[in-house]
Amino acid sequence: MAGIFGVYKKDKGVDLDVTIEAMIRSMDSKNKLKVDKYRDDELGIGIGRVSLGIFNQVDQPVKEEEENYLLIFHGELYGDTTASNTPQYILKKYIKEGDRCFADLCGIFHLAIYDKKLGKLKLVIDKFGLQPLYYSIVSGSLIFGGEVKALLEDKRVNRTPDYRAFADFLRYGHILGEKTLFTNIKTLASGSVLTFDLSTGDSTINKYWDLRNCFVEGGNYDYKASVDKVVSLLIKSIRDRLSNKESIGLSLSGGLDSRGILAGCGEDAHGIRTYTLGLAGCGDEKLAQMMSQLSGTNHEFIELGQEYGQNFEKMAKDMIFLSDGMYHPHESTEMAALEYFKRAGFKILLRGHGGETAKAALAYPVMVAPEVYTFTGKKDILNFIFNNTNLVIRDIDSSKLFKDTFYEIMKESPRKSLEESCGVISDILAPADVCIYYYINEYIRRQVIASLEIFRTQVEIRLPYIDETYMHALLKLPVKLRNSGEIHFELIKRCMPGLIKIPNSNTGAPLDAGRIRLYFTDKFHSIMKKLSITGFRHYTEFQKWHREGFRKSSHEIIFSDKTAARGLYNMDYLEFVFNQHVKGEKNYGHILGTIVGIELWYRTFVD
Known part of the structure; x- marks a missing residue:
């Protein structure tokens, strides 16, 4: 790499x-x-x-x-x-x-x-x-x-493992702060x-x-700040990243972030290579093709066929090796993309990561909910982030899953990591901005970048939404003006208005849909996606893969003598968790993928 x-x-x-x-x-x-x-x-x-x-x-x-x-x-x-x-x-x-x-x-x-x-x-x-x-x-x-x-x-x-990093992984899905898996x-x-x-x-x-300097203290937003100026700075950021156009590719989905980049390219979008990766008949396949036809890109759909993931153990080992163990095989499409990059006609990839800085209510995993605006103290916002970023353990009884020694670390360390990351900043920023700070400084820096490190073995990466000048202007705006895609909408309307009428893959509605239409369309779209109807289905089937295609390999890794000898898990309770997931009674794909990742990291870098 x-x-x-x-x-x-x-x-x-x-x-x-x-x-x-x-x-x-x-x-x-x-x-x-x-x-x-x-x-x-x-x-x-x-x-x-x-x-x-x-x-x-x-x-x-x-x-x-x-x-x-x-x-x-x-x-x-x-x-x-x-x-x-x-x-x-x-x-x-x-x-x-x-x-x-x-x-x-x-x-x-x-x-x-x-x-x-x-x-x-x-x-x-x-x-x-x-x-x-x-x-x-x-x-x-x-x-x-x-x-x-x-x-x-x-x-x-x-090569002494850092069990605090394990604890972060098993709660947040990634490490916080400056830790790695080695002490x-x-x-x-x-x-x-x-x-x-x-x-x-x-x-x-x-x-x-310091990232904190991009924010305003205590929610003292500039209510006279110009949205048009913010949009202009975002367009400049996108176009600053279009040098060597002949070598550029864009990952295109049916959502807002890649659509915004496409629009910001303006006339330069013509001829750019775009691609979409997913299951045949997924919503992104149809919507990305519509956007490509409108903008004139050279588009390709990369199908995740039935054969993908059949050799789960090799795929997982490759992901662990390429990411130094810091990206785990839960959502496992990266290796398919990597194979595509080997033959793709581009060497610089534009990605939409960071777009949620302008979509506070959608900034996974710290989406700013209405209750956040009622918080009055540091404790409230840290509790909110701590609870909402529990992506891995979820409702599993940690005292039963982990051995006593590691359970004591699990009880204290993840909370301490969050305090070290956001404790000071939560005294300075408005609660909604603390969420965005966490999103940029922890989720993007430690989780998203770990996945992009896999891509960087084949291509270079550009991230137009993560730009200092743009963020300085954006984060001065009141949150209501950067809450659910307002900046994206204005960008698209200015640069490529035809994209407004192409439905959003997350809601099924065009970007200019009114509230009533959006409400009913979103409900209908959710039902069709759940039924996996062609043209609406999700681009992957993570849970199905973990229950079927990945099941045998996952079981062999998780319940091996080596895993048991690590002294982290109570294997009987782990078997109970595994069986609940496989039967479809619970969705535990994330923690099972994380346990697989930690074990393969041991075998690759420690044993």
Whole structure:
């Protein structure tokens, strides 16, 4: 998988080259990617980059003339059309401005700088943490990389599991904060600089940018703010991400987010490659085709046939390996998309993630319900988020499912993780905005990005809805103006009004439907979807797959001697949960997929 990597070894007697080459092999196991590398045996420093060769094709690291500074960069910046050599542009800014320069960088990236004058290594990640960068500090040495498995190639990095991360997974469906599944490997916090002193082994982490600054304090919204301006900024964000149009693809569904991107492309949408993935006869298939015909895209439907998922164990293992165990096989369409990308005619993928920042009432899993506006204190909103993000355990009795030792962790750790994430911000922002903060900083950064890391083995990713300038303007608006698609509607009306009449796959109604029509259409559409009628059915059948196609493999993994020996679960009660799901009495696909994922992570990275 693409990204930077590096190591500083305090013990100069350790073979630096062996570690670097092992890290490269872990990130480029098929020896097909572009590799840049640099090492200084005298200093004990090795850094490099593995890339798809799409962005920043210049050889790295870049240096200034006297070689007092080295920079290795992965990703891309937006809005700077003058910088033909992005890494060199950043290095010049750093030499002139120091760490202050990072606040001017807008894009998806991570980078490392060796500052010889200061005797320090610096690791930097983009403002929203969309290009993960992992690190471990062991015995005065620093090891870092764009994926966890690269760090494990340094034998000093131990493989002790972090049970707090397990607890997060088993409640939220993803990890919160900067934890990984290993105790001594962390992910660098969004908008941060880690500075490592080579002489002392000391490190500091400082924020050069903070997501909270996109919000207004205490709900003091600008009631005179212009929706038109917000829409214009969103259009600019979309079009800033249309460079290299011939290499761009768009994942197109029947909902609002991808539709909004399509509209924002304007005339440039003509000829762009779009695709939809799902079961034959799903609602998205029909609606996406209608949108493609209207906009002139080059569209393809990727059918999930009966054969998909038949080898569930291999598919699940591949997902765990590619995501470093941080995306689990619950909703399992990523591998089908990955196979498609291998033959698709694009190398840069536009995705609609983050669109819910302008749809507060639909921002899964923290949809802002009417009750949120009645909350008066920190405790209310944290309880609301804690309860609504219980996606995995749900109504299962944790005291019966987990062994006593792990149950004690489950009782305390997930709540503590939420307090660490949102405790301070909940004293500053209005309750509705605390939900959106969680959605961006935790759900997007730790769950969505984990799934996109799988895609990044084949394509680069652009996310138009996650843009600093747009968000600054958007989040000043009262929530009622960014509640259920108002911004999307105005964008589509301005740029591609024909899309308004194409029904929304979530409601079955056109975007301009009145309340009465929307109410009845939504009810009818829900019934037709539940009956799996052609043209209305859901794009996948997750629960059916878990009860039928995945059943045998899941059972073998979950009830193996290895899983039992982990000491996490009471196997008799787990058998009860499994049987309830298989019989259709309960929907426990998420927790069963998570348990499978944790076990396969053990087998892949620990055993």
